[in-house]
Amino acid sequence: MTRRRLDAHRPSTITAESVYFDRRRLLRAAGLAAGGLAASACGADDVAAVKSASAPPPSSGDGKFAQLKQSPFSTSQAPNSFEDITTYNNYYEFGTGKADPARNARNFQPLPWSVRVSGECEKPGTYTYEDIVGPHAFEERVYRLRCVEAWAMVVPWVGIPMADLLKRFMPTSKARYVVFQTLLDRDRMPGLRRPVLNWPYTEGLTIAEAMNPLTLMATGIYGKPLLPQNGAPLRLVVPWKYGFKSIKGIVDIAFSEKRPVTSWEEAAPSEYGFYANVNPEVDHPRWSQARHREIGAGLFDDKVPTEMFNGYGEHVADLYRDLDLRRNF
Amino acid sequence: MLRSLKPQTLKWIAFLAASAPLMWLILDTFGIAGGSLGANPVEALLHRAGWWGLMLLLVTLAVTPVRELTGMAALIQIRRLVGLYAFFYVVLHVLVYTILDQRMALGPILEDIVERPYITVGLAAFVLLIPLAVTSTNASRRRLKARWNQLHKLVYPIGVLGVWHYWWQVKQDITVPLILAAILCALLGYRYANWLKRRRRRAARAQHAS
Numbered sequence: 446m447t448r449r450r451l452d453a454h455r456p457s458t459i460t461a462e463s464v465y466f467d468r469r470r471l472l473r474a475a476g477l478a479a480g481g482l483a484a485s486a487c488g489a490d491d492v493a494a495v496k497s498a499s500a501p502p503p504s505s506g507d508g509k510f511a512q513l514k515q516s517p518f519s520t521s522q523a524p525n526s527f528e529d530i531t532t533y534n535n536y537y538e539f540g541t542g543k544a545d546p547a548r549n550a551r552n553f554q555p556l557p558w559s560v561r562v563s564g565e566c567e568k569p570g571t572y573t574y575e576d577i578v579g580p581h582a583f584e585e586r587v588y589r590l591r592c593v594e595a596w597a598m599v600v601p602w603v604g605i606p607m608a609d610l611l612k613r614f615m616p617t618s619k620a621r622y623v624v625f626q627t628l629l630d631r632d633r634m635p636g637l638r639r640p641v642l643n644w645p646y647t648e649g650l651t652i653a654e655a656m657n658p659l660t661l662m663a664t665g666i667y668g669k670p671l672l673p674q675n676g677a678p679l680r681l682v683v684p685w686k687y688g689f690k691s692i693k694g695i696v697d698i699a700f701s702e703k704r705p706v707t708s709w710e711e712a713a714p715s716e717y718g719f720y721a722n723v724n725p726e727v728d729h730p731r732w733s734q735a736r737h738r739e740i741g742a743g744l745f746d747d748k749v750p751t752e753m754f755n756g757y758g759e760h761v762a763d764l765y766r767d768l769d770l771r772r773n774f
Numbered sequence: 775m776l777r778s779l780k781p782q783t784l785k786w787i788a789f790l791a792a793s794a795p796l797m798w799l800i801l802d803t804f805g806i807a808g809g810s811l812g813a814n815p816v817e818a819l820l821h822r823a824g825w826w827g828l829m830l831l832l833v834t835l836a837v838t839p840v841r842e843l844t845g846m847a848a849l850i851q852i853r854r855l856v857g858l859y860a861f862f863y864v865v866l867h868v869l870v871y872t873i874l875d876q877r878m879a880l881g882p883i884l885e886d887i888v889e890r891p892y893i894t895v896g897l898a899a900f901v902l903l904i905p906l907a908v909t910s911t912n913a914s915r916r917r918l919k920a921r922w923n924q925l926h927k928l929v930y931p932i933g934v935l936g937v938w939h940y941w942w943q944v945k946q947d948i949t950v951p952l953i954l955a956a957i958l959c960a961l962l963g964y965r966y967a968n969w970l971k972r973r974r975r976r977a978a979r980a981q982h983a984s
Contacts (some may be wrong), residue, residue, distance in 0.1 A: 525813075541947040594945070596814055641947045705828035712946055728877070731890055731943070733882070739812045744803070747877050 452459040485607075509668050510583045510603050519660055519699040524601045525697035525741045528668050528710070535592065536693055537641050538627060538634040549635050550673035555694075560677050567615035574678050578664060580613070581605035584670070586661055586682075591723045591755045593687035594702045595737040595748075602682055603665030611698075617654065620700035623655040624648075625681055628694045635692060642708045648692035649705040649719065650683065651764070659684060659760050662695075685757035687721045716773040722765065723755035727774045781851040788852035792859035795826040816874045823867035828936050832954065835933055835961045854910055857929070861907040868900055875971035892942035899935035902928050930965070934956050 521725075524530075532547045539546040539553075558574040585605050591597045611623065629645035631637045636646055654660065661682040664671060671677035676693025683690050689709050709717035718728055725735045736748040754761050780786075799822055802809035811818040834857040841849040876883050886893040906926055909915070915922045939957050941951035 529813040537947075541945075543814070596817070639947070703856065728889075731892065733885070738814065738816060743809075744815050744819070744874060 454632065465504060472619050477648045483716050505749045508667055508670060508760060510670075512582070513585040513603060513668060514586045516584050516586045519585070519601075520589055520599060520756075522587070522599045524587055524667075525598045530598060530600055530666060531542045531674060533598075533673050535594075535635075535688065536674055536676065538636045538644075538646065538694070539674065541641060545636070546674035547672075553633055553673035553677075555671075555673060555677040558696070560679065560696055561618075561700060562614050565617045565620035565702060567617065572648075577610065577662075577679065578605060583610055583664065584661075588659075588682060588684040589755055590608065590682075590684060590688055590691070590753065592598065593689055593717065593734075594753075595729075595732060595734060596740055597737045597749075597751075598740045600682075601667055602663045603668060604663035604682065606658060606663040607660040607662050607681070608658065610662050611655055614698075614700070616700045619702045620652055622704050623650050623652060624697075624699040624701050624705040625650075625692045626697035626722065627692055628696045628701075642712050643696075644708075646692060646708045647705060648681065648690055648707050649701075650681075653764055654683065655692075655759075657672045657761060657764065659757060685723060685754040685761045687717075687723060689717070690721050694767075718766070720765075720770070720773050722761075722770060722774075723751060724753060724770055724774065725751040726753075727771055779848065781848045784848050784852055788855050792830060792856055795822070795863070799823070816870070820867060820870045820875055823863050823870055824940070827860050827863035827867050827942060828954070829861060830856055831929075831933055831936055832957055832961065834860055835929065835958070839964045852938060858907060858910060861915055864900055864903060892939055895935050896939035899939060902932050902935070905967050906932075927931050930962055933962070941964065 490563075524526075533543050534546040535543065536546040536550070556574060560572050560574075560577055561570075561632070562572060563569045583605060585601060586587040587599060588596060589683045590600050597627055616623075625648045626644035629637060630636065650660070663676070663680050663682045664678060666675055671680065673694075676691075676695075680693040680697045681695065681748055704719060707719055709721075710714045710719055723734075728734050737751050738748050739746070752758075790881070792932050798809075799819070801807050802811050803815075803819065834853060837849055837853040837856065841847065861959075872878055872883065888898055906928060909918060909922065909925060918925065939952065940954065941948065944951055
């Protein structure tokens with residue numbers, strides 16, 4: 446049943462992936478990679494240096510992002526196939542099975558989209574998708590994604606640095622946390638009809654985590670706009686935390702003085718914490734986090750060891766210097 | 775119409791129905807006819823084998839109530855077949871776990887058994903199933919006589935352990951385990967009600983005799 450739908454996607458999938466690999470090879474061959482990396486690294490938090498997107502953001506599911514900036518944060522690991530990334534999803538608003546989101550979000554039209562910005566900032570208001578992404582240059586960032594369920598993928602995200610976006614709303618000194626919420630639309634999201642979690646899905650980061658250069662507001666995968674099952678049109682990506690922190694379908698951003706209670710924390714406080722940093726030494730009460738299965742591996746491939754902070758420790762370990770990560774899991 | 779089915783026909787239907795999940799699993803594992811296990815094949819094999827083991831276990835438990843309520847006496851002919859198929863899927867589930875998921879690493883397996891209650895519960899169900907499968911032959915039945923019936927009552931706690939094992943590994947959405955638990959309660963409740971009825975009848979008879 447699923448197969449037929451996948452086949453329908455296949456032609457575009459193959460194109461996207463081949464273009465993707467081609468571009469990377471071309472970049473390497475031209476020796477541009479190294480120079481480009483250094484330049485974008487020092488310009489990461491310089492808003493003025495971020496040229497406004499020359500092409501308007503794609504308005505349909507077929508459009509592609511033009512002029513993607515490559516990122517020094519990208520892993521050299523091979524990304525997972527478009528098919529795996531778009532058919533194996535946790536997005537409970539569209540059902541709790543891994544294949545449910547791809548099936549139930551098929552007719553979901555993300556645009557037009559608007560985001561409410563509120564709380565401790567000087568520029569609160571309601572912003573459209575175009576307002577949100579308009580002034581920024583899209584980057585491609587290939588990140589590892591480690592799910593709390595002990596599997597992992599490599600995803601070639603497209604997006605904008607979260608710090609650049611949040612700075613435009615001018616958070617005040619009272620803004621210690623950033624709280625994100627997912628769309629709550631029972632007509633378009635069938636999973637919401639059952640009280641699996643306390644909807645709307647709520648996630649949060651400390652302001653330092655939100656402003657970390659790794660933190661991304663993702664808008665695409667494989668150079669194309671996000672599909673609904675991956676959190677279209679706007680989702681968070683925090684690669685050093687378990688996947689459930691990377692909230693999808695964001696419609697609400699609030700700067701807060703108080704730490705929010707996140708959805709999973711509320712549902713099972715002994716199993717999911719606010720920080721949810723990838724940590725092989727702290728097991729989930731019901732399973733080990735020491736190793737994980739790589740999506741895309743074969744039936745006979747072994748699990749691989751999980752790295753602290755999902756291997757992003759050099760960028761984020763300092764954030765948690767004074768924190769007991771065993772208690773603040 | 776169903777009631778007029780010959781036992782042999784019934785057995786064939788049960789055999790085909792119980793092997794269908796296996797055929798489907800084989801097609802998906804080897805990518806035949808467009809089949810696929812999806813992005814996480816080990817997990818898919820593990821979950822699907824376990825699921826069908828549990829399903830057929832519940833079907834086995836449903837044979838007697840359905841037979842008594844519908845008067846389809848021939849149904850008893852398929853109970854052993856379905857029960858053995860349940861055992862087969864559970865064995866497959868255990869093999870996928872030990873070989874593909876844990877790569878036969880004794881340390882992690884023991885850690886799972888000791889530290890993860892849902893694994894402990896599942897293992898208990900599997901271990902209890904073994905004597906039932908072993909004594910499923912006609913010869914065993916004749917040899918064990920009344921003790922055979924006693925031994926095979928183990929299938930009740932096994933049903934409880936199986937649903938429990940499934941319930942405990944679900945991350946958050948307990949709808950399906952709740953449904954299975956309700957079905958199990960109905961199947962075991964039917965037997966409990968029967969037992970109460972029999973006891974009352976026996977008591978009445980004893981009173982009458984004295």
